[in-house]
Amino acid sequence: MSLNTINFSGNSGFGEPLSLQIYKHILKKIIEGEFKAGDKIVEEDISKELNTSRAPVREALYLLQVDGIVERMPRRGTVVKSFTKSEIEEYNDVIIELIRVAVNYLSNKWNEEHKLKFKEYFNEVSTEYEKKNVIEYQIKLEQLLRYILSIANNKALIRFYEEANSILKVFAQVQWTIKTMENFHCKLKDFGAAMLESDFAKANKAIYETIKLGVK
Secondary structure (H helix, E strand, O other), rough: OOOOOOOOOOOOOOOEHHHHHHHHHHHHHHHHOHHHHHHOOHHHHHHHHOOOOOOHHHHHHHHHOOOEEEEEOOEEEEOOOOOHHHHHHHHHHHHHHHHHHHHHOOOOOOOOOOOHHHHHHHHHHHHHHHHHOHHHHHHHHHHHHHHHHHOOHHHHHHHHHHHHHHHHHHHHHOOOOOOHHHHHHHHHHHHHHHHHOOOOOHHHHHHHHHHHHHHH
16 A cells, blocks of 8 residues: 655666566556656657666556556557546455455465564554654555465465555545544554454455545
8 A cells, every 4th residue: 555765777676677666656647647648658758768778668658558547549559548536446455355365365364474574564553643744654554464465375365455556645645634544553453353253254344444444
């Protein structure tokens, strides 16, 4: 649900390829309204803005096209498609179901070691909440959710999560406020308590209610 600071050196601190960094840069502009539906995105302009070659920009635009965010139009080039709140909510619903499936997958693997590590990640999220640091909160939250997915150890879940989350991370960076974080964390505490109690039915209900608040 967070976006790390983009470093256009060809390699981010988290090993992201340059094309993905550019993808997020363009997506952020779309969500913020700098690029509106129907606007043309000029490959050369982006490469000059970011002081990079056109090849990774071209790849980033292709990734955006695959995700249905831009489209190639005859004699016009790459233009922005409409990006509605309902579409954001659809991506959010996908994330909810993936996390709930992951919780079900890990139910027979969950042990005291996992609980301790989960509690450690949850405490890091809570620390950023206390500091009212929205961006760092999002980063720690994503680490927590990724930990759930890692225990479930299902490659398909992880792949689908990455695809849906790439859009939601940028949305959260642009749209979340301290109030959003406060409402979200209030429900997240229920999820954390349920996981530590190994009450997976309660955890599934809590994560549904929690992540729903991420796009309110």
